[in-house]
Amino acid sequence: MAQAADPDRAPHAKADVSTAMRLEAFGFRIVAGFARLLPLDVASALSGAIWRAIAPWLRRDKRAMKQIAMALPEIPAQERRQIINRMWRNLGRNFGEAFHLDRINADPARISLKASSETLDRLRTLDKLVVVSLHSGNWEVASLAFAQATSIPVTGIYQRLKNPIVDADVVAMRQRFYPLGLFPKGKDALVKMIRTVKNGAAAALLADLRDYRGVNVSFFGHPAPSSTIPAIISLSQDAPILIGRVIRKAGVYFYCEFELMHFEPTGDRDKDVVALTAQIQVQFEHWIREYPDQWMWAHRRWG
16 A cells, blocks of 8 residues: 555645754664664664663653552562663664564564464464554564464554654555555544455554543553454454564564454443453453563553
């Protein structure tokens, strides 16, 4: 799908690009070019070290510490500090790896897939699917692993960046792994993804962040505004939900875990949407508790 043909991208017209944005984009492209010159493992490690050194001094670190204390009060404060430090390193690695997704994809040894034989067998029989994941490990790797598990074409949804030039560059790096295109998050995204699934394909999205257009469900014991998009698509199109996560094993090596969710609709669409959304968040919480240092605590999740 050509970006220029997407009406959701209209606000990113050239007239909206300021000098500051152009300078920011120039800096981004310098960083991207430098990262591409480095070997994959070096780019990942260097970026991780830089983020680990700088991020604890930034404003978002306070938010991350506040949220992990609220979610995991049973963990001692010193250990929570160490978890957040490792989180920053992981996020830094993700940034460095973003410029090398093609190289990660080209090396089968870097991604191992974990799914039951029952799940894999069923995936081969499906022609429509909703794929849901969270910001764990390097979440971009999930689309690469999904391609290993099934031949179902996939489309994705993403959060558009404020800088239209950088946004276009980032989409260009990612869209090759989404054969049916990437839709920017917005009022038309749900309609487009429903149409995609209806026509026989998979819709992939991350659903662990705050979404005021969704519903409040429990997340680590606190009400959290959560996206209902996966549930709405699944229930409206009778499409199974494949829920997955990415775990960084060491360096630039990952394993990806997928499982098909079981949910029995009651026939009350509104209640079913809430119940299925809550079920997704329960699974996310379980996974985050296993590897708290690999989840993105810095993004505002509650309230």
